[in-house]
Amino acid sequence: MSTQSYTVTGMTCGHCVSSVTEEVSEIPGVSDVSVTLESGNLEFTSASPVDDATVAAAVEEAGYQLAL
Numbered sequence: 001m002s003t004q005s006y007t008v009t010g011m012t013c014g015h016c017v018s019s020v021t022e023e024v025s026e027i028p029g030v031s032d033v034s035v036t037l038e039s040g041n042l043e044f045t046s047a048s049p050v051d052d053a054t055v056a057a058a059v060e061e062a063g064y065q066l067a068l
Contacts, residue, residue, distance in 0.1 A: 004050060005043040007067040008035065008059055019062040027058055040067070 008020055017035045020042060024033050029047035042059070056066045 001045055001047065002049045003043065003045050004055070005041060006055060006059075008040045008042050008064050009067050010064045011035075011037055011040060013037070016062075016064065020059055020064060023058040023062040024055065027054060042066075 011017060011020065014037065017037050020035050021033050024030060024035075024042065024044055027046070027050055030044050030050065032045040034043045035041070042055075052066070052068065056068070059066050
């Protein structure tokens with residue numbers, strides 16, 4: 001198991017949180033996705049580490065960006 005955390009920029013409401021959570025949850029092997037609006041924190045658990053580009057693509061699909 002691997003736990004990874006990132007900061008997401010541009011989220012302003014609960015809908016934003018839901019969108020990011022949904023897109024990241026669709027990454028194969030990912031579970032337990034947690035997104036905090038106030039801090040922009042994204043944290044998830046996965047069966048094996050997920051590369052940053054895959055996470056960034058999922059967050060961009062939701063309409064936001066990672067602060068790398």
